[in-house]
Amino acid sequence: MSATHPSPEAARRVAFAPNWPMRLALLAIVAYAIWASSRLGLSWDRLGHGLGEGGRLLARMVPPNFERWGLLLEGMLESLQIAVLASAIGIAISLPLGVLAARNLSPWWISGPVRAVIAVCRSLHYVIVAILFVKAIGFGALAGTAALVVASVGFIAKLFAEAIEEISMKQVEAIRATGAGVMKVLAYAVLPQVASRFIGFCLYQLDSNLRNSTLVGIVGAGGIGGTLFAAFKRFDYDFVAAILLSIIALIFLAEIISGRVRAALR
């Protein structure tokens, strides 16, 4: 026995249980990184070359060129319009969809399909949706708005449904017991419980719609993104820098404002 098996005394003297899964995983990650880099044609050579190119690009970007500020302003305003409209329509659609998707309020044969619709809205990237809309209904702000409406529905309706599923059903029962109808139950027992969270989701989505609306123009769906893409194609890198700075400033501003509003709501 003791000749073949280590005595309990000796077994106890192992200081560390070797963590083989972790070591193997780390090794695998490193090996993967090297292999995949070579497959994608990433090499030190290319990196060095890229660094030089990057330096030249940066040099061409400064100083930012705000000469065509009219074009810039027009694009920014259109992005803002897209964001506002997409948020408004998205919220309007999400309200009923969220209620319908909540499994504690709707029967399964309604909530199931509605949840599926929301899931599809969520899983497609908004830029892909924007391309499809551009191809279907033409270039311009309409396609961008429609794409962001889809994205908003996917986000708000899902979180709204989850919020409704977490409410206390006791209050719903109490209002039902007074003989209130469906809409009255919604207004007096459901909405008061979820209103503040719902407003939080909407603010967040307005914020991200604003970010995304500066982008959908790249695929021709309106807003500053189109101007940006065109400037890139024409190698107007100083104008590109101006546009990027304006976008960052706008997003900064929006973040500050929505932070203030959220603090005020609390």
Next chain:
Amino acid sequence: MNSMTSPSFGDPMAPLRREWTRHTPGQRLSRFAVWLVCVAAIVWAVRSIDIIPEFLADAPEQMADLLIRMWPPNVAHYYPEVHNALIETLHIATLGTLFCFILAVPLALMAARNICPIKPLNVVAQFSLVASRSVNSLVWALLFVAIFGPGAAAGVFAIAFRSVGFVGKLLSEALEETNHGPREALRAAGASWGAEMLKGVWPQVQPAFWGIALFRWDINVRESAVLGLVGAGGIGLVLDDAINFFQWDRVSTVLLAILAVVLVAEIIVTRLRSRLL
């Protein structure tokens, strides 16, 4: 105050005619103002946005037409072109996530106020993280296509640079939430800064670290699918081609492939997270 004193002098019936309102006048005013701003913003957007009415009227019909042309998806296109592009997309997402840590970890350490006591460094790191986050990955891709030329390399760097801000922010928050006690104990034992980080801080942030990495990888899989639209490699390139040649049955194949990969990525992440935490 007023309502307490005035009845005794004037109208003795006043207490009986109490009026119930849900909000005080001030509250009502501010609520009204918020609504006014919202409505005004929407009205402004509707009135000035550049939407062609004919397009709007036509839209449902056109969408239906597009969907009909997409159905049924032509699965024959899947192999090898779509398949290879899909694999490339996954490589871009994974490598981008791995590489982002090279920048994100030092920046997170610099941004965490309990790790780096030097105020100016905190501010510099915070600013870099915010800048990385405010530039969308597609815009990063445009920049890197200009640097590296079209191809997957630009995609990897775009994903990495966009992820730095996200990962760095969450990581620095996790660092700031660590318990100071163990670090103090190690310092009292004469540990160097590196040893203190390794044995006192890293074990505390390790779960958060893996969680953040997985979370970002999941997002990056979605994001890398569109990078090809600006020439940064991956399945977006195939999608763009198919759309430009109006091969709608092929488009739907690509879309289904993307959906499947996104779904699988989400399932993998959920599984791994529940096992890690």
Next chain:
Amino acid sequence: MSATLTAAPPPATRLEHALEIRGLFKEYTAGKPVLKGIDLAVAAEGITAIIGPSGTGKSTLLRCINRLVEPTRGEIRLRGTELTGLRGRDLRLARRRIGMVFQEYNLVERLTVMENVLSGRLGYVPFWRAWLRKYPEADIQRAFMLLDAVGLPEHATRRADALSGGQRQRVGIARALMQRPEILLADEPTSSLDPRTAVEVLELLAKLTAAENVPVIINIHNVDLAKRYARRIVGMAGGSVIFDGPPEALQTHHLQAIYGGEDWL
């Protein structure tokens, strides 16, 4: 006395005091000193207990010794080494000579007991050894010996957050002794423990430090425990030492002076 302090450090064996503190001041905010000129010399063996009301600077005093808190002015000498001016590597080399046990144990909860004990060697081993967990064999053997000594031989590979409070403090003691310290600082080591465990932990601390010949400075709230285990009692109030003597000399009027009032006695 002052002659020996300013002279070059004589060989350690001939020193009667392990630690000498002179004129130690600490101000967290300027003009409001927490420590008002502490003078204290600690013998090379035995337990010295510091008692006093909360907020009187006991904890600050201990943390000034190993410079977790930066003293405002004063001198602290560990077997002849002046500690207050040290920086960087010299400071770390000095700190590893001073063990510390904390009120909240301060273990790294997600590491195993063994790694927590071995982390007492972090001042000695190079970074790569710590990273790869390749501690010298002698360190590992000593860690096992200490775990046996504190009564946790079976817990080496368990995670620290799986232990009870008393067990954690035992690990804390093992970690501090792992440094082979020349002095051990214990900051309220039993305040988070129930009365019975507190006695057991103190008993262990006294036994092990006596066996290893390590002097101990302990902050403690429980006066009875202080009297039972300490060779010397230092009473602090308002940032100054107001009693210093053997436990037998500590009388009721001293306690009244230290803690104020008399109803609680």
